[in-house]
Amino acid sequence: MYARVEDIGKKIKSMEIRGAGRIGRAAALALKYFAEDFEGNIQGFYEDLDNVKEYLISTRPTAVSLKNAVYYVVNRAKGENVEDLRKSIIKNAEDFIKRSEEALEIIGKYGAGRIPDGATILTHCNSSAALQCIIQAHRDGKKIRVFNTETRPWLQGHITARALAKEGIDVTMIVDSAVRYFMRDVDIVVVGADTIASNGAVINKIGTSQIALAAHEARVPFIVCAETYKFSPETVIGKLVKIEERDPREIANPDDFPGVKFRNPVFDATPPEYIDAIVTEKGVISPYLAYEIIKEVMNVGIEGKED
Numbered sequence: 001m002y003a004r005v006e007d008i009g010k011k012i013k014s015m016e017i018r019g020a021g022r023i024g025r026a027a028a029l030a031l032k033y034f035a036e037d038f039e040g041n042i043q044g045f046y047e048d049l050d051n052v053k054e055y056l057i058s059t060r061p062t063a064v065s066l067k068n069a070v071y072y073v074v075n076r077a078k079g080e081n082v083e084d085l086r087k088s089i090i091k092n093a094e095d096f097i098k099r100s101e102e103a104l105e106i107i108g109k110y111g112a113g114r115i116p117d118g119a120t121i122l123t124h125c126n127s128s129a130a131l132q133c134i135i136q137a138h139r140d141g142k143k144i145r146v147f148n149t150e151t152r153p154w155l156q157g158h159i160t161a162r163a164l165a166k167e168g169i170d171v172t173m174i175v176d177s178a179v180r181y182f183m184r185d186v187d188i189v190v191v192g193a194d195t196i197a198s199n200g201a202v203i204n205k206i207g208t209s210q211i212a213l214a215a216h217e218a219r220v221p222f223i224v225c226a227e228t229y230k231f232s233p234e235t236v237i238g239k240l241v242k243i244e245e246r247d248p249r250e251i252a253n254p255d256d257f258p259g260v261k262f263r264n265p266v267f268d269a270t271p272p273e274y275i276d277a278i279v280t281e282k283g284v285i286s287p288y289l290a291y292e293i294i295k296e297v298m299n300v301g302i303e304g305k306e307d
C-alpha cells in the first residue's frame with residue numbers, strides 16, 4: 001500500500017482521525033496522495049486505484065461518509081492517460097474537501113435558526129456538524145447552555161466540552177446514563193450522523209437512540225445535523241447499514257473479568273419517528289425525505305455510481 005495512504009488508513013482505523021465528516025475528507029486526501037505518488041502505466045493506475053479504494057472503504061464500516069467520499073473522487077475520474085487521471089483525482093479530492101467544509105458552514109447557519117434564544121441544548125459525542133449549529137447560535141448572540149454526554153467508551157464528549165467552553169459557551173458534562181435525568185431541563189437535542197438510511201433512520205454514536213427515546217417521552221425536539229454525503233445510496237436497494245463492533249478492550253480489560261463476555265457496538269439506529277428534522281446544507285428536511293436527498297440531491301444511484 002502507498003505509504004501516505006496507509007498512514008491515513010491506519011489513523012482512521014485507530015480513530016486517531018474520527019468523526020464522519022473528517023474521515024470522509026481524510027479518505028479524499030488519501031486518494032489525492034495516491035494520485036500524486038503513483039508511478040506506472042494506465043493499467044497500473046486503475047489497478048492500484050481499485051486497491052486504494054477498497055482499502056480506504058474497509059477502514060471503518062459504518063459511516064457512509066467514507067464510502068461516499070471515495071466514490072465522489074473515483075467515479076468522477078476522467079482521462080485517457082495517467083497524467084490526466086492524476087490531475088482529475090487530485091481535483092475531485094480537493095473539490096470534495098472544499099464542498100464538505102462549505103456544507104458545514106451552511107448547516108451551522110440553518111441549524112442555529114432552529115435553536116431558540118435561552119435554549120438548553122443536549123448533545124452527544126462529538127459532531128462537527130452539531131457543534132457548528134450550537135456555536136453559530138452562540139455567535140448569533142443567543143444565550144444558550146449545553147449539556148453534553150461524556151460518550152463512553154471513547155469519551156469524545158471531552159472534545160465537545162472543551163470546544164464549547166473555548167467558545168465561551170455555558171457547558172455541563174454529564175455521564176451518558178444521566179440523559180433522562182436532565183431531559184426535563186432540555187429544550188432541544190442536537191446531534192450529528194454517521195449514516196442516514198433511505199427510510200430516514202439515523203445511525204449515530206451508540207446511545208443516540210436512547211437519547212431520542214428520552215426526548216420523545218419528554219416532547220423535546222430532536223434534530224440531526226448532517227451533510228448530504230452522509231445519506232446512504234445502498235440502503236435504497238435494501239442493504240443494511242453495518243454497525244461497527246470494536247475491541248471490547250475499549251470498555252474494560254476482559255482479563256480482569258473471568259467468565260464475563262463484552263460487546264462493544266459503537267453506533268445505533270434512531271428511527272425517523274423520533275427525529276423532528278435533519279439539517280443538511282440543502283435545507284432543513286423531514287427524515288422522511290431521505291430518499292429524495294439520495295435520488296435527487298446527491299445525484300447518485302445504487303452502488304454509489306452516478307446516474
Ligand code: RI2
Nearest residue numbers: 018019020021127128129192193205
Ligand atoms: P461529524 C462520529 O463518529 C460520531 O458518531 C458523530 O456524531 C458523527 O461521527 C458525526 O460527526 P466516530 O468517528 O461528521 O466518533 O458531524 O465514531 O463531525
